[in-house]
Amino acid sequence: MNDGNRGPGFGRSEAAQGYLLVATPLAYALLLLAVPLGAILLFSFWSQDYLTIDTTLTLKNYREALSDPLYRQLLLRSLMISAAVTMATVLAAFPIAYYVSFYVAPERKAMWIFLITIPFWTSYLIRVFLWKVILGYNGVFNTTLLGLGIIDEPLTFILYNANAVVITLAHAYAPFAILPIFVALEKIDRSLHEASRDLGEGYLSTFWRVTLPLAMPGVVAAVLIVFIPTIGDYVTPVLVGGPDGRMIANMIQTQFLRLNNAPMGAALAVLTMAMVTVVALVFVFLNRRYLRGRE
Amino acid sequence: MKRPLRVYAILYLGFLYAPIALLPVFAFNDGTVIAFPLRGFTWDWFRQLAEIPALHAAVLNSLKIAVISAILATCLGVLAARAATRFAFPGKKGIMGLIMLPLVLPEIIVAVSLLVVLLQLGLSLGAWTVIMGHVLIATPFAIAILNSAFQGLDRSLEEAAVDLGETKWSSFRLVTLPLVMPGIISSLLIAFTISLDEFIIAFFLTGTEPTLPVYLWGQMRFPQRLPVIMALGTILVLASVLLLAIAEYARRRGAARTGQKDAGGFL
Amino acid sequence: MKDTRTEARPIITLEAVEKYYGDYHALRGISAEIRQGEFFSLLGPSGCGKTTLLRTIAGFEDLSAGRLFIDGQDMAGVPANRRPTNMVFQSYAIFPHLSVAENVGFGLRRSGLSRAERAAKVEQALAMVGLAGFGGRAAHALSGGQRQRVALARALILEPTVLLLDEPLSALDKKMRDQMQGELRRLQRQVGITFILVTHDQEEALIMSDRIAVMFEGQIAQLDTPQMLYRRPVSRKVGEFIGVMNFLPARATVADETHIEVEAAGLGRAVIGPDQLPGGWHPGQTQSVGIRPETMSILYPGETTDRRVATGVVEDLSYYGDMTYYEVRLDGVERPMTISMKNLVGRPVLERGTEARVAWDARSLVLFA
Numbered sequence: 001m002n003d004g005n006r007g008p009g010f011g012r013s014e015a016a017q018g019y020l021l022v023a024t025p026l027a028y029a030l031l032l033l034a035v036p037l038g039a040i041l042l043f044s045f046w047s048q049d050y051l052t053i054d055t056t057l058t059l060k061n062y063r064e065a066l067s068d069p070l071y072r073q074l075l076l077r078s079l080m081i082s083a084a085v086t087m088a089t090v091l092a093a094f095p096i097a098y099y100v101s102f103y104v105a106p107e108r109k110a111m112w113i114f115l116i117t118i119p120f121w122t123s124y125l126i127r128v129f130l131w132k133v134i135l136g137y138n139g140v141f142n143t144t145l146l147g148l149g150i151i152d153e154p155l156t157f158i159l160y161n162a163n164a165v166v167i168t169l170a171h172a173y174a175p176f177a178i179l180p181i182f183v184a185l186e187k188i189d190r191s192l193h194e195a196s197r198d199l200g201e202g203y204l205s206t207f208w209r210v211t212l213p214l215a216m217p218g219v220v221a222a223v224l225i226v227f228i229p230t231i232g233d234y235v236t237p238v239l240v241g242g243p244d245g246r247m248i249a250n251m252i253q254t255q256f257l258r259l260n261n262a263p264m265g266a267a268l269a270v271l272t273m274a275m276v277t278v279v280a281l282v283f284v285f286l287n288r289r290y291l292r293g294r295e
Numbered sequence: 296m297k298r299p300l301r302v303y304a305i306l307y308l309g310f311l312y313a314p315i316a317l318l319p320v321f322a323f324n325d326g327t328v329i330a331f332p333l334r335g336f337t338w339d340w341f342r343q344l345a346e347i348p349a350l351h352a353a354v355l356n357s358l359k360i361a362v363i364s365a366i367l368a369t370c371l372g373v374l375a376a377r378a379a380t381r382f383a384f385p386g387k388k389g390i391m392g393l394i395m396l397p398l399v400l401p402e403i404i405v406a407v408s409l410l411v412v413l414l415q416l417g418l419s420l421g422a423w424t425v426i427m428g429h430v431l432i433a434t435p436f437a438i439a440i441l442n443s444a445f446q447g448l449d450r451s452l453e454e455a456a457v458d459l460g461e462t463k464w465s466s467f468r469l470v471t472l473p474l475v476m477p478g479i480i481s482s483l484l485i486a487f488t489i490s491l492d493e494f495i496i497a498f499f500l501t502g503t504e505p506t507l508p509v510y511l512w513g514q515m516r517f518p519q520r521l522p523v524i525m526a527l528g529t530i531l532v533l534a535s536v537l538l539l540a541i542a543e544y545a546r547r548r549g550a551a552r553t554g555q556k557d558a559g560g561f562l
Numbered sequence: 563m564k565d566t567r568t569e570a571r572p573i574i575t576l577e578a579v580e581k582y583y584g585d586y587h588a589l590r591g592i593s594a595e596i597r598q599g600e601f602f603s604l605l606g607p608s609g610c611g612k613t614t615l616l617r618t619i620a621g622f623e624d625l626s627a628g629r630l631f632i633d634g635q636d637m638a639g640v641p642a643n644r645r646p647t648n649m650v651f652q653s654y655a656i657f658p659h660l661s662v663a664e665n666v667g668f669g670l671r672r673s674g675l676s677r678a679e680r681a682a683k684v685e686q687a688l689a690m691v692g693l694a695g696f697g698g699r700a701a702h703a704l705s706g707g708q709r710q711r712v713a714l715a716r717a718l719i720l721e722p723t724v725l726l727l728d729e730p731l732s733a734l735d736k737k738m739r740d741q742m743q744g745e746l747r748r749l750q751r752q753v754g755i756t757f758i759l760v761t762h763d764q765e766e767a768l769i770m771s772d773r774i775a776v777m778f779e780g781q782i783a784q785l786d787t788p789q790m791l792y793r794r795p796v797s798r799k800v801g802e803f804i805g806v807m808n809f810l811p812a813r814a815t816v817a818d819e820t821h822i823e824v825e826a827a828g829l830g831r832a833v834i835g836p837d838q839l840p841g842g843w844h845p846g847q848t849q850s851v852g853i854r855p856e857t858m859s860i861l862y863p864g865e866t867t868d869r870r871v872a873t874g875v876v877e878d879l880s881y882y883g884d885m886t887y888y889e890v891r892l893d894g895v896e897r898p899m900t901i902s903m904k905n906l907v908g909r910p911v912l913e914r915g916t917e918a919r920v921a922w923d924a925r926s927l928v929l930f931a
Contacts, residue, residue: 014382014383015383017382021377021382022378022391022394024371025371025374025375025394025434025438026375026390026393026394028371028430029393029396029434030393032431033393033408033431034393035412036408036409036411039412040404092307095304096303099300099301099303103301114539118535119311119312119315122315122532123511123532127314129515130314130317130318130528134314140331171314229401231401232402232404234402234495235512249401252403256410256499257499262411262414265407269404272403272404273401449655451651451653452655452657454622454642455655457641457643458642459717459720460643460644460671460672461643462643470657474658
């Protein structure tokens with residue numbers, strides 16, 4: 001007889017079967033994700049000595065990264081741009097998610113979501129590149145405005161700066177923000193709104209006191225899901241950012257592929273991950289506290 | 296509140312689609328400068344696409360990488376999703392968390408960390424190193440899709456098959472597999488699309504043979520190549536939309552066949 | 563209690579069966595014999611272990627201890643697919659990607675029958691459950707009642723030694739349920755196979771079963787025929803679970819070998835036979851008596867009886883059309899008791915506050931510890 005494991009009469013226990021199945025994907029993730037991430041961490045404590053790598057552990061790279069104004073500025077700017085993109089994206093996304101969830105007929109919701117997701121699945125590179133074409137000195141936007149006589153000379157503040165990066169990224173990550181908020185809104189029991197109205201709350205205060213708090217987990221997910229990839233974005237700064245729009249990913253690439261200073265690149269990568277982690281933890285913590293406060 | 300929201304929603308969709316809508320407009324425009332007014336219709340840029348061997352090599356390379364990555368990611372996804380939805384085991388949360396981690400990791404981090412290890416091991420870069428990276432980032436998407444496919448499955452269906460005399464494996468083959476097949480097709484297509492579009496990892500890990508996005512990236516520096524890129528972009532977007540439509544169709548057909556309610560799109 | 567009909571041979575024997583899920587003790591020493599050809603029910607509230615016991619018999623759960631025999635064979639180490647049992651699942655588990663005929667014929671894949679033989683068997687099985695000609699239909703297009711018939715046909719086509727039914731009627735609406743209860747009973751008599759039904763619905767169990775095992779907290783509280791379960795529950799818990807029962811504080815003493823003297827609050831003194839005392843304990847342990855609502859009646863003014871009479875006041879009533887349930891508080895008792903009366907011509911429904919004379923019999927008392 002079996003020793004009391006929860007198993008459907010086939011000998012092996014449930015846990016053993018689970019481990020057997022998950023072993024391959026887990027091994028893959030360990031070898032190609034955990035090990036490389038560990039290697040990056042290790043590298044960041046080494047230092048580049050011209051062509052060879054000095055493997056004595058040192059904090060030199062971190063000291064340099066945090067004291068050199070160039071690196072500091074890049075890190076800070078990445079954070080600011082990411083924050084701006086996140087805010088713009090999530091604020092713009094909420095009404096869409098709200099509209100689709102509350103005002104679109106149930107049988108047409110899937111189609112709306114499909115429409116919203118399609119652009120996301122088309123080549124990211126092409127989409128970013130198109131913004132360069134649109135916003136450029138001789139781009140679609142400027143030539144159109146010139147042709148219509150609205151402006152006398154091309155606008156220059158819209159390309160090759162941080163603004164352009166924010167616009168482009170906000171566009172690229174829009175579906176990412178809409179989906180989690182939509183899912184959270186969909187989960188809200190519609191009778192809660194009727195209950196709130198029944199108890200004397202108006203439309204706005206119902207939104208404020210019922211809808212928004214219940215949608216908060218979706219908003220937090222949207223914030224994280226936009227913030228995390230944008231902070232490490234490489235393509236957009238290069239194509240539309242100009243010198244003022246460079247971000248940390250560009251410097252990491254430069255360190256690895258151009259300057260051949262892998263340890264410095266590794267340290268910057270670790271710092272980026274650290275920033276991501278801190279922001280993620282703050283939001284997860286806020287969400288938890290918020291949820292607990294409600295219970 | 297409904298009307299202003301609706302207007303906003305339509306404007307927003309316009310914002311989402313505006314850049315893509317420009318692609319065909321300038322792909323067929325008979326002028327090297329991407330600007331209005333348009334100068335007439337031409338097939339020239341598409342014709343030129345057919346005459347660039349380097350482009351063809353890149354397309355073939357990308358297709359090869361995308362097919363292999365999609366298959367591998369979906370296989371890993373099936374294993375992980377099955378384990379996650381069917382069995383309870385200690386440490387499940389942590390294990391699944393690690394496997395899903397690439398979903399919330401900036402791609403540049405995945406790219407450089409893999410690069411560092413590969414170079415340290417003295418391995419040469421090539422198509423297979425790109426595949427390794429693409430499988431890593433596509434697997435979480437595959438798992439997300441397959442999870443919902445496996446979750447929608449009544450557990451007693453497999454028990455019923457066993458009860459009627461089938462073994463564990465044959466009941467998986469006869470009952471579970473056909474029922475999750477739409478999810479598997481969906482996962483294959485999504486993973487394929489992700490790999491085909493992915494740039495950063497390919498940029499870092501590709502050897503001497505660029506993938507299509509890496510090739511495209513190289514061309515973007517040359518202004519005179521712009522119309523050709525627009526033509527290529529048009530084709531790529533059409534291909535993506537087609538793949539997605541097929542994936543969505545497979546998903547809906549699967550839902551309809553098992554009599555489920557249509558609960559909406561991907562992810 | 564022994565069944566008065568001919569003793570059939572046991573088809574399933576459970577010996578001190580135990581089942582743990584980690585620390586949770588789901589089955590606590592279950593021992594029972596289920597007979598060839600009987601309609602047997604496992605009845606109990608949710609979480610009592612009835613479904614676990616059924617799944618143990620089917621082979622979906624291992625035993626933690628004890629032994630299980632089906633048709634004399636020890637089932638230890640025999641997986642579900644090689645047991646002579648088939649199951650009708652609570653969700654019916656109709657394969658949604660297969661047609662009705664493919665569902666019903668699913669288990670014949672390994673039978674070695676030719677395609678034509680299999681098709682004939684499927685059609686025969688469908689006809690048996692009243693679904694002749696439905697074979698080509700898509701499984702997900704069926705109604706709840708039809709799905710259940712498909713599940714039945716699919717299980718019965720393999721001619722199992724025992725058919726297991728896991729709450730098969732709980733997903734149906736009331737009308738459909740009543741109809742299926744009759745059909746299941748008819749089907750069972752027709753095929754002569756032992757049916758084991760899991761249900762939480764005591765009415766359903768009483769209607770359908772030859773014998774019922776009432777389970778609480780992983781144990782069988784009483785295994786008996788429906789009539790004996792209703793008339794002679796062995797504990798207050800069983801009495802409460804099956805039907806409605808009134809309880810009154812009571813004491814009992816042995817008068818002589820065939821008579822027990824009972825003193826019950828509100829009813830007074832009575833003498834009863836030893837068969838009204840559940841086995842295994844002494845009358846001195848008696849704490850209360852139980853009495854069913856329909857064994858008592860309220861006497862109308864001028865009505866006389868040779869039964870015993872107690873007095874009380876009608877505190878409340880529920881009118882059901884054919885019946886009225888009165889809440890009558892007997893003199894000297896704290897809680898009111900339920901008395902059901904048929905609504906007959908010349909028997910008006912009584913008002914609240916009416917003083918009532920209640921007729922009752924000593925034969926309908928059951929003693930409880």
